[in-house]
Amino acid sequence: MTASSESSLSPAVDPLNGHDVRRDFPVLDQQINGNRLAFLDSAASAQRPRPVLEAIAAYEERDHANVHRGVHTLSHRATEAYESARKKVRRFVNAASEREIVFTRGTTEAINLVAATLSQSWTSGDEIIVTELEHHANIVPWQMLADQHGFRLRVLPINNRGELLVEQLPDLINDRTRLLCLAHVSNALGTINPVTECVAMARARNVRTLIDGAQAVPHMPVDVRAVDCDFYAFSGHKMYGPTGIGVLYGRESLMQSLPPWQGGGDMILTVSFSGTTFNELPYRFEAGTPNIAGAIGLGAAIDYLESIGMANVATRESALLKYATDKLTELPGLRLIGTAANKTSVLSFTVEGTHPHDLGTILDHQGVAIRTGHHCAMPVMEHFNIAGTARASLGIYNTTDDIDQLYKGLTKALEMLR
Numbered sequence: 001m002t003a004s005s006e007s008s009l010s011p012a013v014d015p016l017n018g019h020d021v022r023r024d025f026p027v028l029d030q031q032i033n034g035n036r037l038a039f040l041d042s043a044a045s046a047q048r049p050r051p052v053l054e055a056i057a058a059y060e061e062r063d064h065a066n067v068h069r070g071v072h073t074l075s076h077r078a079t080e081a082y083e084s085a086r087k088k089v090r091r092f093v094n095a096a097s098e099r100e101i102v103f104t105r106g107t108t109e110a111i112n113l114v115a116a117t118l119s120q121s122w123t124s125g126d127e128i129i130v131t132e133l134e135h136h137a138n139i140v141p142w143q144m145l146a147d148q149h150g151f152r153l154r155v156l157p158i159n160n161r162g163e164l165l166v167e168q169l170p171d172l173i174n175d176r177t178r179l180l181c182l183a184h185v186s187n188a189l190g191t192i193n194p195v196t197e198c199v200a201m202a203r204a205r206n207v208r209t210l211i212d213g214a215q216a217v218p219h220m221p222v223d224v225r226a227v228d229c230d231f232y233a234f235s236g237h238k239m240y241g242p243t244g245i246g247v248l249y250g251r252e253s254l255m256q257s258l259p260p261w262q263g264g265g266d267m268i269l270t271v272s273f274s275g276t277t278f279n280e281l282p283y284r285f286e287a288g289t290p291n292i293a294g295a296i297g298l299g300a301a302i303d304y305l306e307s308i309g310m311a312n313v314a315t316r317e318s319a320l321l322k323y324a325t326d327k328l329t330e331l332p333g334l335r336l337i338g339t340a341a342n343k344t345s346v347l348s349f350t351v352e353g354t355h356p357h358d359l360g361t362i363l364d365h366q367g368v369a370i371r372t373g374h375h376c377a378m379p380v381m382e383h384f385n386i387a388g389t390a391r392a393s394l395g396i397y398n399t400t401d402d403i404d405q406l407y408k409g410l411t412k413a414l415e416m417l418r
């Protein structure tokens with residue numbers, strides 16, 4: 001990291017003051033429609049710092065071969081790099097063992113893996129609890145499963161600030177409840193949910209828990225053992241790593257009891273036409289050639305985040321969120337959607353008399369990248385009785401300059417649209 005050229009938060013609230021993280025991200029060094037790029041769409045997918053790009057290039061240029069069981073040097077190197085990424089993930093989320101870390105394509109695949117395996121011991125009439133603020137990835141797999149097998153979905157609602165009504169959770173749990181599925185952080189609202197408290201309530205009643213951590217791991221320290229959940233899922237591309245790679249953490253004792261999911265190479269020990277025996281954890285859940293470069297890139301993203309320190313990331317982003325919230329709410333007619341007391345990194349809003357897509361398009365003309373629409377959280381939109389929002393989401397490279405550019409862009413958009 002190099003000395004800052006960007007205006008920033010006051011040194012009192014900015015642990016990264018004096019470090020220009022932005023310069024570590026080559027993609028940010030460009031003009032969009034003749035303007036400096038203000039990238040405020042990290043909740044959809046974050047950009048990658050140079051060390052991640054370099055780690056992937058080094059692997060592809062020097063070390064590529066298939067992993068596991070190879071006797072030649074390149075296969076040893078590829079295996080070593082792939083397994084070392086798993087060790088970094090284990091440490092990053094404080095899992096007890098590497099056997100608890102399964103590489104997947106992303107959060108979506110991790111959730112589908114749990115849906116397909118855990119549910120095999122359930123019977124018709126069993127219940128799954130989801131919340132009203134879940135991403136579709138943590139709703140649709142459960143709905144599909146419920147339709148196929150006669151399970152029932154129950155929904156923990158939110159209030160008008162976008163906070164879960166946690167006090168209603170005990171009433172939703174009964175003898176048929178098998179699983180509680182819960183986002184750590186809402187991608188549409190930024191709400192940080194009290195996951196540890198919810199998991200404790202579920203565990204007290206023998207209910208399994210799955211946390212969707214896609215929007216938490218890039219923004220705060222995560223400790224799966226402190227949360228005490230059974231499963232925790234996240235995606236590489238939201239935490240400055242590559243697309244197509246993600247992680248399912250699963251408590252070892254539970255993972256041992258799950259049936260295999262996809263069948264193929266690497267997940268077996270022996271195969272014959274009289275029967276097949278399956279590999280140990282975590283390989284039993286990694287059928288076929290994995291995304292080796294993706295895992296290596298994810299490992300480099302973890303190194304990068306750890307070099308900054310997740311506590312510093314959280315402190316900085318929370319100060320920037322406050323700066324952005326204060327600034328944006330000065331705009332007449334702007335309504336923040338999601339005003340939870342405990343919130344991170346997301347500013348979802350509507351502006352009276354404008355359509356979010358028009359705002360997004362006019363902002364793009366001024367170099368500001370935000371996302372507009374339902375953010376794959378249509379039940380949240382339904383709750384607030386809106387079709388969609390404009391969403392600015394923060395990452396570690398954002399500065400007050402980005403927020404000022406957003407503010408200026410919105411002022412211009414409002415002049416044009418009203």
Ligand SMILES: Cc1ncc(COP(=O)(O)O)c(C=O)c1O
Pocket residue numbers: 043044105106107108109135137138183185186187212214215235246376
């Ligand atoms: C909270 C949350 N869960 C799940 C997902 C799905 O992640 P992926 O598309 O990487 O599988 C996202 C992506 O936006 C998300 O924000």
